Amino acid sequence: MKYFYIILVAAIPLFSGGLQASDKIKVVTTLPDLRTIVEQIGGDKVTAHAIARGYQDPHFVDAKPSFVLKLKQAELFAQIGLDLEIGWVPPLLETARNKKIYFGGSGYVDASKGIELLEIPTTDAAQLRSEGDIHIYGNPHYWLDPRNGKIIAKNMYEALSAAKPEFEALFRRNLEAFNARIDSAYTVWTQTIAPFKGSKIIAYHNSWPYFEKAFGIEIVDFIEPKPGIPPTPSHLISIIKRMKQENIKAIIISPYYDGKPARSVAKRSNAVVVEFAPSVGAFAEINTYFDLFNYNIKALTRALNK
Numbered sequence: 001m002k003y004f005y006i007i008l009v010a011a012i013p014l015f016s017g018g019l020q021a022s023d024k025i026k027v028v029t030t031l032p033d034l035r036t037i038v039e040q041i042g043g044d045k046v047t048a049h050a051i052a053r054g055y056q057d058p059h060f061v062d063a064k065p066s067f068v069l070k071l072k073q074a075e076l077f078a079q080i081g082l083d084l085e086i087g088w089v090p091p092l093l094e095t096a097r098n099k100k101i102y103f104g105g106s107g108y109v110d111a112s113k114g115i116e117l118l119e120i121p122t123t124d125a126a127q128l129r130s131e132g133d134i135h136i137y138g139n140p141h142y143w144l145d146p147r148n149g150k151i152i153a154k155n156m157y158e159a160l161s162a163a164k165p166e167f168e169a170l171f172r173r174n175l176e177a178f179n180a181r182i183d184s185a186y187t188v189w190t191q192t193i194a195p196f197k198g199s200k201i202i203a204y205h206n207s208w209p210y211f212e213k214a215f216g217i218e219i220v221d222f223i224e225p226k227p228g229i230p231p232t233p234s235h236l237i238s239i240i241k242r243m244k245q246e247n248i249k250a251i252i253i254s255p256y257y258d259g260k261p262a263r264s265v266a267k268r269s270n271a272v273v274v275e276f277a278p279s280v281g282a283f284a285e286i287n288t289y290f291d292l293f294n295y296n297i298k299a300l301t302r303a304l305n306k
C-alpha cells in the first residue's frame, strides 16, 4: 500500500503542468512553407517537420529514410497536392503504413483545398504526362500568392481543430492573427512593386503564375520549353530574340536550376538574372512565409530598378 502511494505521488508531475512533448500534435509537411504556416496556427501545441528543403526542387525530392519514421508517428500530414509531389510522396506514405495520414485519412491534409487554381489544362492529363509535363492538373505553385497562404492556414486550422478540439479557440485566434498579418504585409508588398506593374519577365520554370497575379508582373516565357523539360538551343535563341524585341530586363531562376542557360541568355540580351526564393528556407535568411515574399519583392524591385 505504501509503495503504491509513493508511485502515485511520483507520477503526478507527469500529468500536471504544461503540455508534454508527447502531447503535441505531430505534423509532417512536404514543404517548409506548409511547416511554417502550421506552426503559426498550432503555436506550442504542434511539433512540425518538413521533408523537403526550401532549396530543393519540390517536384523531385529525394526524401531521407528517417522521414519514414516521422511519418509513422505523425498525426497530420500536409502536402501541396495536385501533382507537385506525385513523384515522391506516394512511395513514402506507402512505406510508412500509417493509415491515419494516408490519402483520404483523417490526418491527411491537402493544402490545395479551396484554392482557385490557375492554368488547368484542357488536354488530357495522361497525354500531358506522357509528353513529360509536370503540371497536369493545373499549376501547383499556388503558395507563391500570399493571399493563398490564408487558405492554406484555414486548412491547417481545420485539421488541427479536428485533431485537438480542446484547443480550437486558440487555433482560431492564431488563424485570425495570421490573416491580419498577411493583409497588412500584402498592402506593403503591392505598394513596393507598384512602380513595376506590368513589367515583362522571363522565368526558368513556370512556378510564378500566382505570384504574377498577386503582384501584377507578367512572366511571358520560360527557359524550359515545357515544365520539367530542359532547354534546347533553338528555344533559347527564340527567347533572346523576344527579350530584345520586347525590352525584357530580368530572368528569374531558382537555386536548384542550372544557372548557365539563364546567364547566357541574359548576357546576350542585356538583362539580369534574379535568384528568386521558391520556398521558405531557399536561402538562409528566409525563415517564415513572410520572409519569403519580403525577399522576392526586394530582389525583383532591385533588378527592375537597374
Ligand SMILES: [Zn+2]
Pocket: 059, 134, 135, 140, 141, 205, 206, 207, 227
Ligand atoms: Zn512546377
